[in-house]
Amino acid sequence: MSTWTDIGPLDAVRRRGARIIKAPGQDLAVFRTIDDQVFALVNACPYRQGPLSEGIVHGTLVTDPLYNWVISLETGEAQGADEGRVDTFPVKVEGGRILLDTSSIYQRQAA
Numbered sequence: 001m002s003t004w005t006d007i008g009p010l011d012a013v014r015r016r017g018a019r020i021i022k023a024p025g026q027d028l029a030v031f032r033t034i035d036d037q038v039f040a041l042v043n044a045c046p047y048r049q050g051p052l053s054e055g056i057v058h059g060t061l062v063t064d065p066l067y068n069w070v071i072s073l074e075t076g077e078a079q080g081a082d083e084g085r086v087d088t089f090p091v092k093v094e095g096g097r098i099l100l101d102t103s104s105i106y107q108r109q110a111a
Helices: 103-108
Strands: 004-010 017-023 026-033 038-042 055-059 060-063 071-072 091-094 097-101
Touching: 004 017, 038 103, 097 103
Parallel strands: none
Antiparallel strands: 004 097, 017 026, 026 038, 055 060, 060 071, 091 097
């Protein structure tokens, strides 16, 4: 069962930018694309844990600011020759507010 938690207005995340959300045991990065799609990922590149929230958003991808790894915002998968992935979390926009499925965070911690 999903537990949707309001984490703030869509406008709190700039287009092609990110906002960090503190979650138990990890930081999440909530990204907003140029066309207002929203994605949530663990804020750590699979290669040396670079802060994805500080990366460059292009389309539905983000480039790690430290090592130039390109990560899919949709799947968390590294692109190109790089291998690895980061966890993604369900997120949606309703009425101009960003909602994060916090139940998925707790389920992954329990596993």
